[in-house]
Amino acid sequence: MKNYKNPSDSRVSITELMLPSHSNFGGKVHGGHILNLMDQIAFACASKHSQRYCVTASVNRVDFLSPVEVGELITLRASINYTGKTSMVVGVRVDSENITEGTKRHCNSSYFTMVAKDEEGKSVPVPGLILENEQAVRRFARSKQRKKEAFSRDTRFDESQFQMKEHLKRLIDENVKIDL
Template sequence: MQKFKSAKHSQLSITQLMLPSHSNFGGKVHGGHVLHLMDQIAFACASKHSNSYCVTASVNKVDFLNPIEVGELVTLKASINYTGRTSMVVGVRVESENIRTGKMLHCNSSYFTMVAKDAEGNNLPVPGLIIEDEQGVRRFTRSLERKKQAMSRSTKFDESQFKFQDYLKKLDKENVKVMLR
């Protein structure tokens, strides 16, 4: 196994035509179909970086920024943003293109944490990431920050440590009626 690899080594891009079978009841491309495509390219990118089978451990921040129309081309781009010991964060960007007008829209950017596995399902070490530019530094440190925030959320709201009294005042201005027994 190589000790380090650059993000360029495993960057991928795919483009697909969105068909009527991909649409939801509103006539737009179904978000679940888009997520399926994103997971596939994240898997391919992580597997290429790690030279092993990978599984999706988590998906961070899925915001659908613009709808995708049937008949448009959708391009997904994936790149390794972060490497841990056995995990990688794959940044995935989704863009749509109207074939008639050429207009392109940014539809989604998400971050998939992928874990390398051996044939028995055990975690495998992955090559580290060679950072070659300022954007690489930004992406890596942004991933570190998201990791730190996720850990904080997990512990802050852990059922055994959560004190609901500390949060009741915050609910006063929300669209909620608290009726505790």
């Protein structure tokens, strides 16, 4: 296995027709179906980079920017944005295309943290990333910052460190009734 790889070595994309069986009660493609496809392509990308079986450790915020209609094509693109010791951040972008009108829309983007595993299910090292241009450096730096912010967010609200009085005043204008 190589020590470092280019993002282009593991970049993958898929295009799929959205069928009536993929729709929700509102007649649009179910968000859960799109999330399933996103997870699959993140797995494919991470596994291709690491040459290992990978599992999803976390998904960083998924915003559905526009609905996908039945009969549209969706294209999912994935690439490695960040590599740690055993984990990778896979950027996934979803675009839809109305094939009769020829119009395309960006539907959503998200970031999947994937961890490489060995045959016993233990985390194993992954190849590093070769950053060849400004966009690659920006993506790596952004992923590193997201990771740092997530850790800070998680520890700030940890039960052992939580200061209720500090947060009660922030809840005054919220749609909540405090009855302690």
